[in-house]
Amino acid sequence: MPVNQELAKRVLDQIDRDELAQLGCDLVNIPSPTGEERAIAEFILDWYQRNGIKPVSRETEAGRPNAVGIVKGQGNGLSLMFNGHMDTSFTGTDADFRMSSDLEPESDLKATIVDGKVRGLGISNMKGGLAAFMMAGKALKNSGIPLKGDVILAAVVGEISRTPIDEFQGREYRGEGAGTRHILTHGIQSDYAVVADGSDLNIVWTQTGVVDVKITTYGRAEAAWGTKRATHPPAELNAIMKMMRIVDAIDRWADRFEEDYIYQSPSGPVFPKVNVGAIQGGAPYRPNYFPGVCSIYVDVRTPPNVRAVTVQHEIEEALAPLGVKYDLELYKSLLGHEGKGVEPLVESLEAINQHLFGKKLEVESPSRASIWTDTNVYNELGIPAVKIGPRGKRFGRMEELPIDDMVKAAQIYALVALDICSRERPATR
Numbered sequence: 314m315p316v317n318q319e320l321a322k323r324v325l326d327q328i329d330r331d332e333l334a335q336l337g338c339d340l341v342n343i344p345s346p347t348g349e350e351r352a353i354a355e356f357i358l359d360w361y362q363r364n365g366i367k368p369v370s371r372e373t374e375a376g377r378p379n380a381v382g383i384v385k386g387q388g389n390g391l392s393l394m395f396n397g398h399m400d401t402s403f404t405g406t407d408a409d410f411r412m413s414s415d416l417e418p419e420s421d422l423k424a425t426i427v428d429g430k431v432r433g434l435g436i437s438n439m440k441g442g443l444a445a446f447m448m449a450g451k452a453l454k455n456s457g458i459p460l461k462g463d464v465i466l467a468a469v470v471g472e473i474s475r476t477p478i479d480e481f482q483g484r485e486y487r488g489e490g491a492g493t494r495h496i497l498t499h500g501i502q503s504d505y506a507v508v509a510d511g512s513d514l515n516i517v518w519t520q521t522g523v524v525d526v527k528i529t530t531y532g533r534a535e536a537a538w539g540t541k542r543a544t545h546p547p548a549e550l551n552a553i554m555k556m557m558r559i560v561d562a563i564d565r566w567a568d569r570f571e572e573d574y575i576y577q578s579p580s581g582p583v584f585p586k587v588n589v590g591a592i593q594g595g596a597p598y599r600p601n602y603f604p605g606v607c608s609i610y611v612d613v614r615t616p617p618n619v620r621a622v623t624v625q626h627e628i629e630e631a632l633a634p635l636g637v638k639y640d641l642e643l644y645k646s647l648l649g650h651e652g653k654g655v656e657p658l659v660e661s662l663e664a665i666n667q668h669l670f671g672k673k674l675e676v677e678s679p680s681r682a683s684i685w686t687d688t689n690v691y692n693e694l695g696i697p698a699v700k701i702g703p704r705g706k707r708f709g710r711m712e713e714l715p716i717d718d719m720v721k722a723a724q725i726y727a728l729v730a731l732d733i734c735s736r737e738r739p740a741t742r
Contacts (some may be wrong), residue, residue, distance in 0.1 A: 314614040315726065316668040320458055324727045327452035332443055333351060333723060334431055334716045338424035340440040341381035341663035343431035346404035348485030350470040350492075353399045355445070357468045366453045366466065373470050373495040374484055382447070382466040383502055384454050390461020393733045394503035394702075395446035395726060396493060396687050397510065397702075398472030401435035403710040417709055430705070430713045437705035437712035438451050440591065441719050442509030443468055444674055445703065449726035461735040469493045472510075472687050475640050476525055476645045478610070479593075489523060493687040497694050505658050505733055506696050507726065508688040511704025516601060516662060517677035518692070518699040519578035521614040522649030523685050524624045527642045528563075528632075530555040534605030534728055545603075552607035553594045555637050563611060568717070576616030580676040584683040586614040614649075614683060620647035647685060657733070658699050665728045701725065 354370070355376075361368040361382035369381040380399070386392070403409045405422050424433035431441065450466045459598040471491030477483070532552035537545070547554045567587035576583040594607030613624050621643055628641065666674035676682075677700070691698030703722045705714030 316732070318662055319686060320731060321668065321728055323458060324452050324456045324731055325724055327393045327455045328448055328720065328723050330716060330720050330725065333448045333719050336448060337431045337436055337441050337444040337714070337719060338426065338433070339425035340444055341431065341436050344405050345399045345401055345435065346485065347471055347473050347475050347488050348377065349485065350399045351376050351378060354378045354468065354470070357421060360447065361466070365454050366450055369501070370681040371496045371499055371501060377470045377484060377492070377554055379467040379470055379496050382450060383498060384450050384460070384464040386460040386464070389737055390485050391505065391733050391736045391738055392462040392463040392465060392503040394506045395438055395449070395469055396469060396508045396691070397443040397446060398492065398505055398687065399443065399468050399470060399585060400488065402438050402473055403434060405434050405710065407709060409601045413495070413709065415709060416633060418609045419491040422710060424540070429717065430715050431719070432711060434710055434712065436714045437511060437707060439510050439702065440512065441705065441714040442702040442722060445719050445722035446509050446726045448723045449730060452727045453554065453730055458731065460734040461737055464730045464734055465501065467493070467501065469496065469687065474523070474685065478527060478644045481664060488681045489645070489685060490687055490690045494688045497696070502697060502740050504738070506691040506698035507658070507729060508686055508698060508700040509702040509722065509726070510686045510688070510700055511702050512677045512681065512700055513704050514701060514718065515661065515675045515677040516681040516699055516701045516724065517580050518652035518655045518659070518688065518707070519576070519583055519682070520578055520689050521583055521648055521683050521685055522612040522619065522648040522689070523645055524615055524621045524643060525645035526611045526613065526624070526628065527608055527644055528559055528611065529606060529608040529640045530559060532605050534602055536601060537646070538602050547603070549576060550603045552571050556592070556594065556607040556609060558635055558637055559632060559639060560609060562631050562635055563587065563589060563628070566628065570627065574616050574619060575589040577632050581682065582679045583616050584679055585616055586683065588612045609732060614685065617651045618648040620648070625679070647689065648693060649685070650689045652692040652697050652699060654697040658729070661697070661729050661732045662701065662725065663726055669724055669728070
């Protein structure tokens with residue numbers, strides 16, 4: 314369907330570059346690590362209210378409201394939901410030392426505008442995308458163009474890959490779809506969805522699932538000093554030494570898994586991945602003892618249709634020849650999905666990209682497409698969804714995003730909503 318140039322201009326004229334950049338800065342300057350999203354959610358809900366957009370709060374759990382805004386249509390058309398997460402990749406505190414050895418001062422993570430870019434913690438992942446669809450919603454509202462269906466702006470909690478395990482418990486570890494799954498199962502629904510997560514403004518609608526696995530080996534906690542290897546072999550008494558054999562076997566299995574399970578999707582290949590991401594074992598304050606317990610934590614990114622039990626069985630088969638006693642525990646399992654019924658969205662975005670930029674809409678590169686985002690939650694629940702959003706760069710915890718990319722994203726979002734939400738809903742039984 315060709316873009317209505319007159320209506321498109323009316324909407325695009327409402328997008329103010331400086332206002333959008335400032336909104337991005339405002340969002341960055343409200344810290345929002347996973348589990349601590351209340352302050353930014355309250356800001357966004359107030360912003361909706363001030364700009365004539367109906368605010369709706371949906372609390373995933375105490376202190377974690379999703380901030381939803383609705384630009385109401387006439388009730389006889391298709392609805393479109395935009396989605397973006399409020400939580401950030403890093404906390405912006407000393408807690409980040411567990412993830413990185415070189416941290417900038419917290420004061421350096423505040424928002425600044427330098428050389429046409431917004432800089433600060435979270436602007437790329439993904440407060441720039443949030444600001445872009447918020448501005449698109451305001452532009453549609455202020456254009457005065459009547460829409461048939463609703464435009465829904467969903468700023469959600471808990472998308473970052475964090476999972477409760479062992480002593481790491483509580484809301485600050487509940488991510489990967491927590492907020493989006495809650496709103497979709499508590500009354501916020503749409504016909505289509507666009508997830509504004511970073512993709513360099515390319516498109517993708519097939520993404521990987523997640524299986525997180527804890528593997529534990531056991532030794533004998535007794536003093537190592539004064540022993541001879543002939544009578545006290547570390548390979549039998551030391552849980553860390555046993556785990557080294559496990560890690561080697563996992564790595565060899567990963568070589569096969571990552572090749573055998575490449576998924577060919579309509580937007581290109583999706584790559585599985587296996588990563589040994591953490592290890593705990595022994596007592597740092599008492600290293601003179603053979604460690605009695607050692608655990609590793611493995612993240613497996615799976616293609617669509619590969620279930621967690623398949624991963625479990627493959628790992629067990631890979632470890633069986635070792636003859637090492639171990640325990641295996643799955644503590645995260647999310648399916649990957651290929652979006653079905655996304656063609657109207659894709660066709661609309663292709664026409665809009667040509668109209669705005671005079672070029673073909675590109676698909677996301679396989680290396681960047683092979684991740685988990687909230688796009689999967691929509692497609693799992695039968696809401697056709699694609700991901701397309703601005704993505705900048707990260708330097709340590711610091712991120713930057715060109716303002717021009719934020720403007721382009723806002724323009725894309727405004728026009729795809731204008732198109733989809735101007736269409737009448739097909740008759741249903």
